[in-house]
Each structure stands twice: as structure tokens, then as C-alpha cells.
Amino acid sequence: MTMEAEQVREKVGSILDKYERNEGMLVSILQDTQAALGYLAREALLEVSAGLEVPLSQVYSVATFFRAFSLKPRGRHLIDVCLGTACHVRGAVGILDAIERETEIKQGDTSEDMRFSLETVNCVGACALGPIVIIDGKYEGEMKIDKVKPLLASYE
Amino acid sequence: MKGEASMVTLTIDGRTVQAEEGAMVLDVATENGIFIPTLCAHESVTPYGACRLCLVEVKTANGRERLVTSCLYPVEEGLEVTTDSEKIIRNRQTIIDLLLARCPESTVIQDMARKLGVEESSYPLEDHGNCILCALCVRACQEVVGVSAISLVNRGVEREMAIPFFDDSTACIACGSCSYICPTNAISMEDSDGIRTIRMPNNVTEFEMVPCKVCGNYWMPQKQVEYISKTTGIEPEFFDTCTNCRD
Numbered sequence: 566m567t568m569e570a571e572q573v574r575e576k577v578g579s580i581l582d583k584y585e586r587n588e589g590m591l592v593s594i595l596q597d598t599q600a601a602l603g604y605l606a607r608e609a610l611l612e613v614s615a616g617l618e619v620p621l622s623q624v625y626s627v628a629t630f631f632r633a634f635s636l637k638p639r640g641r642h643l644i645d646v647c648l649g650t651a652c653h654v655r656g657a658v659g660i661l662d663a664i665e666r667e668t669e670i671k672q673g674d675t676s677e678d679m680r681f682s683l684e685t686v687n688c689v690g691a692c693a694l695g696p697i698v699i700i701d702g703k704y705e706g707e708m709k710i711d712k713v714k715p716l717l718a719s720y721e
Numbered sequence: 722m723k724g725e726a727s728m729v730t731l732t733i734d735g736r737t738v739q740a741e742e743g744a745m746v747l748d749v750a751t752e753n754g755i756f757i758p759t760l761c762a763h764e765s766v767t768p769y770g771a772c773r774l775c776l777v778e779v780k781t782a783n784g785r786e787r788l789v790t791s792c793l794y795p796v797e798e799g800l801e802v803t804t805d806s807e808k809i810i811r812n813r814q815t816i817i818d819l820l821l822a823r824c825p826e827s828t829v830i831q832d833m834a835r836k837l838g839v840e841e842s843s844y845p846l847e848d849h850g851n852c853i854l855c856a857l858c859v860r861a862c863q864e865v866v867g868v869s870a871i872s873l874v875n876r877g878v879e880r881e882m883a884i885p886f887f888d889d890s891t892a893c894i895a896c897g898s899c900s901y902i903c904p905t906n907a908i909s910m911e912d913s914d915g916i917r918t919i920r921m922p923n924n925v926t927e928f929e930m931v932p933c934k935v936c937g938n939y940w941m942p943q944k945q946v947e948y949i950s951k952t953t954g955i956e957p958e959f960f961d962t963c964t965n966c967r968d
């Protein structure tokens with residue numbers, strides 16, 4: 566899945582050009598880079614830093630600050646488990662455990678076959694339906710531990 | 722009016738003082754011999770308001786009262802500042818209590834806690850290598866040294882001070898400014914046998930030093946020599962002799 570450094574440089578180069586190498590557009594540039602590559606490759610961040618003449622430490626700081634950015638390649642399906650207060654008291658941790666067992670990955674990681682990436686979020690504003698799991702943007706309310714297996718099975 | 726800053730009059734703990742407009746309450750208090758505890762303020766870098774220990778109460782001329790961080794709050798005409806009320810003392814205790822839980826091993830934090838009346842933390846103890854995330858190191862590296870080799874990374878409870886990718890010290894010139902400025906000694910620096918070792922909460926890096934051609938003492942990191950000669954135009958050979966051996 567990982568792209569050749571050369572390709573990364575080319576893609577990032579055209580994104581930088583699009584924003585006229587304006588360092589004030591750092592976040593947008595990282596967003597576009599993530600969209601183009603699927604994640605923020607190390608090579609890409611080096612390229613952004615050099616292209617904008619912004620220290621790498623600052624680019625890295627921004628890239629690790631926003632949840633929407635990922636520094637590792639992501640799987641085909643993104644699972645978000647809500648651990649907000651309401652979901653938490655309704656057993657979200659148990660759901661997360663079950664998903665971790667089923668996918669054999671920990672939160673923040675991606676399975677080796679690139680099928681799933683697993684993340685947690687804090688409240689997605691659907692508390693009444695908690696515990697909530699979101700897969701590829703689709704909300705699954707009132708999750709139960711025994712619903713985990715069949716739910717995940719429907720994602721190739 | 723260029724050059725001539727206008728003055729404002731305010732009170733701090735009931736004392737009337739004059740200060741230059743735009744000066745921060747913390748600095749004005751310090752100039753007037755009024756002590757406010759701080760951890761993340763330093764005269765060489767811009768204020769950041771991270772530690773929140775410097776809390777004071779202010780009442781503006783039109784009667785608005787609130788708690789503010791004095792390192793970031795500019796003085797204004799008619800401001801009434803209180804630095805030692807019950808409320809402030811309680812707030813500071815909570816803050817230092819939390820910092821003590823974060824850095825139970827830091828003698829600096831322990832001393833500060835005792836001074837503020839907290840003997841032991843009432844929160845679960847953690848270990849963050851004594852780092853309180855004040856960003857003094859980050860600011861010094863960026864604003865004073867000008868290399869920005871380090872930053873605060875991640876967010877929320879995972880926030881840490883680090884070099885890029887936790888392993889890339891390319892930009893670091895090993896000057897040690899971060900270590901000098903760190904209020905809690907979370908960054909240490911040691912020179913031995915021509916190697917400077919800088920230990921940060923998340924990584925340890927070794928740097929080669931150059932020896933003085935007169936006395937033979939290793940006295941400056943190679944990368945610092947390169948950086949200074951690049952930014953000033955001074956020939957690298959100038960640094961072959963240490964400051965002690967120059968006449």
C-alpha cells in the first residue's frame with residue numbers, strides 16, 4: 566500500500582503549488598495530502614516542511630494534533646468507537662474490547678490485511694443511541710457485544 | 722507616538738503603581754517586588770499561559786471581575802489586581818496539586834508545592850519524565866535559537882514534547898538551550914569525551930563536539946559551529962579555539 570517516495574513527492578509538490586507554497590495554508594495542505602495519499606507519509610511531511618520552509622517540528626506538531634490526520638496508512642474500513650461519557654456508561658469499553666478481539670488490533674492501529682483501522686472518539690452527539698460505533702461514517706447505535714461479530718463480517 | 726509609551730495607573734494588592742501600557746501584569750508585579758508564582762514564563766520568550774500558576778484576580782475600571790493568567794494579561798488604566806486572595810490561593814493549590822501528580826519526582830515542583838501549601842498530591846501519580854508541557858523549550862528553540870528542532874506533539878492526554886517522529890534530530894544543533902530553560906529539569910545535557918548527550922523525556926541524542934586546538938578541551942558541538950557560521954558568516958575555523966584560549 567505504501568507509495569514510492571518519488572510518487573509522494575510529486576503529489577505533494579502539486580498540492581504545494583496549488584496553495585502557492587503559502588505556509589498559512591498548512592492545515593489545508595495536510596488535508597489534501599491525506600486525501601491524496603490516504604495518510605500522511607513521513608516522506609510527505611518532510612516534503613511539506615521543505616516546500617513551505619516551515620520547520621519539520623512544526624509540521625509534525627500540526628499533523629499529530631488533529632484527529633482527522635493519520636501518520637500511518639489506514640485500512641479499507643475505519644471503525645470509530647465512541648468513548649464519550651454517555652456511551653462509556655452504557656458499556657462502550659466492553660464494545661471496544663470486543664472489537665479489538667475480533668479485529669486483533671488495538672485502537673489507533675490498522676490490521677495487517679488493511680481491512681480495518683480502529684479509532685476512538687469522544688461523543689459524536691448521538692448519546693441517546695449509545696453505545697455508538699461508526700464504520701466508514703455509518704452510525705451503529707445501541708451496540709451490544711454479540712452484535713460486533715456479525716457487524717464486522719459485513720465489511721470486506 | 723513612537724518611542725514614548727504611554728503610562729497607565731493600576732493597583733496591585735492595594736498598592737498604586739504606574740506601568741507602561743501593554744506591559745503584562747506579571748512583569749509589572751515583579752518589577753514592583755510583588756511575588757507571583759510562575760513556571761512557564763521567561764523573559765526571553767513570548768508568554769504562553771500554559772502552567773496557569775500565575776493566576777490573579779482582576780477588576781477592570783468598569784467593574785468586570787475575573788481570574789486571569791497574569792503572564793498574558795496586559796495592564797490597563799484603573800485595573801485592580803489581587804494576587805493573594807483566598808480564591809487565588811485555592812486555585813493555585815489545585816494547579817500545583819495536579820502538576821505534582823504529573824511530575825511527582827520533580828524537586829522543583831515538590832518545592833513549589835510545599836511553598837504553596839501542598840505537601841502531597843491528592844491525584845493518582847503519573848510519570849511524564851518531569852515534563853509539564855510548558856513549551857519553554859519549544860519557544861526558546863524557536864524564538865531564541867531559531868532552529869525549531871522540537872515541538873509539542875499529539876493532543877489531549879497524549880500531548881508530549883518531542884523531536885519530529887520521536888527520532889529525527891536533524892534540526893537540533895545541540896546548543897542545550899532547552900535544557901537550560903526547562904523549569905523542571907526534564908531535559909538534561911552532559912558533555913563527556915567529546916560527546917554531548919541530550920536527554921529529553923522521549924529520546925536521548927548524542928552529538929559530536931569540536932576540541933579547542935590550544936587547550937584540547939571539547940567545547941562546542943559540531944552542529945552548533947556549523948549553524949553559527951552559516952547564520953553569521955564567521956569562518957568555522959574561528960571556533961577551533963575556545964573562548965578561554967582566545968586573547
Ligand code: SF4
Pocket residue numbers: 851852853854855856857858859882899902903904905906907908
Ligand atoms: S521539557 Fe521542560 S521546558 Fe520543555 S515542555 Fe517539558 S517542562 Fe517545559
Ligand code: FES
Pocket residue numbers: 647648649650651652653687688689690691692693695697
Ligand atoms: S457519548 Fe457517545 S455519542 Fe455522545
Ligand code: FES
Pocket residue numbers: 758759760761762769770771772773774775776790791792793
Ligand atoms: S506563568 Fe503564566 S501561565 Fe505559566
